[in-house]
Amino acid sequence: MADLDLLDRAFAAIMARMVRSGRAPHYTELAAALGLPVEQGRQTLRDLIDTGIPAWLHPGTDYIVSFPPFHNLPTQYRITVAGEQKWFAQCGFEALAVRWLFPGQTVRVDAPWLDCGEPLAIELRDEETLTVSPVEMVGYAYSQVGGPAENRPWR
């Protein structure tokens, strides 16, 4: 297991990359960002996932699939900040937490309703919920929040 300082730096590097670009780094890029040999970068990524944060790799690979609140694989939850739509949220609930990564900026979440495909949208900025459309919007989880990792992408 990597030491805590290294895990802190790995988490911060991945999150910063996702905020900046909407994409997670490959472990070779993570290794470079941390000044590590490639193999140590890969092991650090695995150790970071093993801390139990609700992030995961594609099964059998070292590719980051999800790093909440973001998702490296497109989901129906499209995130727009400052007019740019280049992020996807891990789920509808984590979409509501993206705002904490963009302080002072309006974060817009666009998604289709799963029952009929019609659009919904919500805008948040820091502590404020600016718009909710439609106003009757609800959240629902059909499995326990934070449940088995193998199910998370498809809830």
Place this chain on the structure above:
Amino acid sequence: MNLFRSEEHARNWADFDPAQAQTLQPVAQWAARFSAPLFRERTRPDYISWLLAERARQRA
């Protein structure tokens, strides 16, 4: 973990499970839940150290 137009629309979803109906809540309540420190603190440079310490504190 999805968002729906209304409770009725959520109940019409093909994957709706009545056993989990207690998770049906207004989006404002979910927004409040996802305002907890666990989510807000993700920008801190020592997030993993902080998170593990929080977990230990909560278990104590």
